[in-house]
Amino acid sequence: MRQQGSMSSFIKSDKKGEAAPTGWMARLKAGLTATREKFGSQLGSLLGRYGRIDESLYEELETLLLSSDVGVSSTQDLIAEVRKRVARERVSEPAELKRILKQCLQELLEPIAKPLSVDGKRPFVLLVAGVNGAGKTTSIGKLAKYYQTQGKSVLLAAGDTFRAAAVEQLKTWGERNGVPVVSQAGGDPAAVVFDALQSAQAKGIDLLIADTAGRLPTQLHLMEELKKVKRVITRVIPDAPHEVLLVLDANTGQNALAQVKAFDDALGLTGLAVTKLDGTARGGTIAAIARHKPIPVRFIGVGEGIDDLRPFNATEFVEALYD
Numbered sequence: 001m002r003q004q005g006s007m008s009s010f011i012k013s014d015k016k017g018e019a020a021p022t023g024w025m026a027r028l029k030a031g032l033t034a035t036r037e038k039f040g041s042q043l044g045s046l047l048g049r050y051g052r053i054d055e056s057l058y059e060e061l062e063t064l065l066l067s068s069d070v071g072v073s074s075t076q077d078l079i080a081e082v083r084k085r086v087a088r089e090r091v092s093e094p095a096e097l098k099r100i101l102k103q104c105l106q107e108l109l110e111p112i113a114k115p116l117s118v119d120g121k122r123p124f125v126l127l128v129a130g131v132n133g134a135g136k137t138t139s140i141g142k143l144a145k146y147y148q149t150q151g152k153s154v155l156l157a158a159g160d161t162f163r164a165a166a167v168e169q170l171k172t173w174g175e176r177n178g179v180p181v182v183s184q185a186g187g188d189p190a191a192v193v194f195d196a197l198q199s200a201q202a203k204g205i206d207l208l209i210a211d212t213a214g215r216l217p218t219q220l221h222l223m224e225e226l227k228k229v230k231r232v233i234t235r236v237i238p239d240a241p242h243e244v245l246l247v248l249d250a251n252t253g254q255n256a257l258a259q260v261k262a263f264d265d266a267l268g269l270t271g272l273a274v275t276k277l278d279g280t281a282r283g284g285t286i287a288a289i290a291r292h293k294p295i296p297v298r299f300i301g302v303g304e305g306i307d308d309l310r311p312f313n314a315t316e317f318v319e320a321l322y323d
Contacts, residue, residue, distance in 0.1 A: 024310060029320045031302025035283030039068045040322045043101075047094040053086060057094060061101075069253045071288030078104050078287075102318055108287055109314035114296035116243060116271055116311070118147060123155070123200040123208045125233055125240040129226060129263055130247035132214035135275035135301065137166050139247050140209050141173030142309040143273075143299070147207050148177060155203070157196030157210040158183035159229060170211055176306075189213065189225060190232040197236045210241075217262030230267060244270050245298060248285075250277045256285050260293045273309070275301035283321065286312075 029036070042064055050057045058079060065075040081104045082097065091100065118124040126143070130136040137160065144154045156174055158181055160166035167183050174181035182196035193210045200208040212229060215222035233240045246263045248256045256274075263269055272295055277283055286297060297312040 025316060025320065027305075027308060028302055028310075028316060031278035031308065032283055032317075032320045034279070035068065035277070036321050039064065039284065043098060043322075047097060050094045052092050053094055053097060057097070058083065061097070065284065068284035069288065070284035071254060071257075071291060074108070074284075074288045074291035077291060078108065098322070102322065105287065105321075106314050106318045108290050109317065112286075112290045112294050112297050113312050113314040113317075114271075114298070116245075116296075116298040118152060118207050118242075121240075121242050123197075123205045123237075124242050125197070125200075125237060126207065126209045126243045126245060127212070127230060127233065127241040127267075128209060128245050128247060129212050129267060130214060131216055131249075131259060134214065134247045134249040136160075136214060136247040137169050137173070137211055139273055139275055139299070139301065139309055140170065140211055141177065142301070142306055143209060144173065144177050144179050145306050146309065148179070152206040153204075154179045154207045154209065155196060155200045155205045156181045157193045157208060159189040159192050159211045160213040161187050161189050161192060162213040166211065166213070190229045193229050194232050194236065197233065197240075201236075217259060217266075223262075223266045227266060243298075244268060245273055246271070246295075247273045247275055250274050250283065250285055251279060253285055254288060257288060257292055260289065260295060264293065264295065269295050271296050271298040273297075273299040273301065274312075275309070278302045278308075283317075286317070 046060050046064060062075055062079050065078060066072065082100050085100045128136055128140055140156060144156060147154055156170055156179055158167045158170045161184065171181050182192060182199055184192050189212060196208055196210065212226060213222065217223065230241060244267045246260060246269050248259060252259065260269065260272065274286060274297060277300055289297065299309050300312045301309040
């Protein structure tokens with residue numbers, strides 16, 4: 001199979017026609033600008049106003065974390081851990097609080113920063129779900145490209161049969177990446193995925209990514225349809241799907257937790273992809289997920305470029321939150 005160029009080799013332009021940052025850390029920092037301005041910049045300003053660490057500083061730090069959508073219990077846990085380390089290390093300078101908080105954040109996120117390996121199964125079946133507008137179909141296109149760069153052959157299943165535009169969108173991504181797409185005009189989603197499974201097995205495809213229709217967790221009949229798609233996959237390949245990935249829009253903030261719980265109850269999630277972090281100041285949502293529903297965050301999206309969906313790395317993420 002023809003190898004594609006490395007992800008970092010792509011250069012895209014912004015709407016003003018200027019070259020966007022090409023290194024991943026540069027793109028990550030650029031994508032997290034809104035969250036960093038909400039959190040990192042205000043943190044620096046906050047610490048600069050205090051001559052020593054006291055209760056007022058802790059209270060303001062708590063407010064800052066809450067306003068960044070870290071969540072109530074996650075914030076309380078972080079503040080408690082920061083207090084403990086400040087006492088243990090006998091720290092009194094507010095500037096040291098920045099280092100300690102950074103360490104605590106990283107340790108909170110580290111357990112959910114688990115890249116997705118599609119090795120060991122052929123085809124590896126990746127079932128993708130999410131609410132309307134989360135960026136599901138676009139994420140699938142980017143995932144196809146990402147795994148192609150690793151030398152994997154990819155097949156897409158257009159399981160969102162409710163929205164004709166979704167099928168066309170997926171086909172466009174398929175054409176762009178040179179990836180075949182299995183679809184049916186107005187077909188049953190489970191039937192489309194079944195056909196795609198048959199095709200993937202016959203052709204020796206490495207990775208099958210199945211799209212599904214966007215739905216709200218409260219749409220019980222559509223959630224049942226998702227369960228049906230999963231059952232069909234399991235009937236064809238008993239240990240599949242090998243990954244059930246929920247795509248989350250970071251703009252939903254704390255509502256993302258409700259989505260994770262509902263889809264996990266219905267499907268048994270194994271991974272998350274958090275998209276649109278570049279359009280929100282709510283990057284702290286990932287910390288809330290780590291505290292309440294520690295399902296692995298496989299990918300994060302920080303832009304519209306094809307290379308702007310990448311594996312989640314806790315160290316890089318926390319580093320990008322700070323000035």
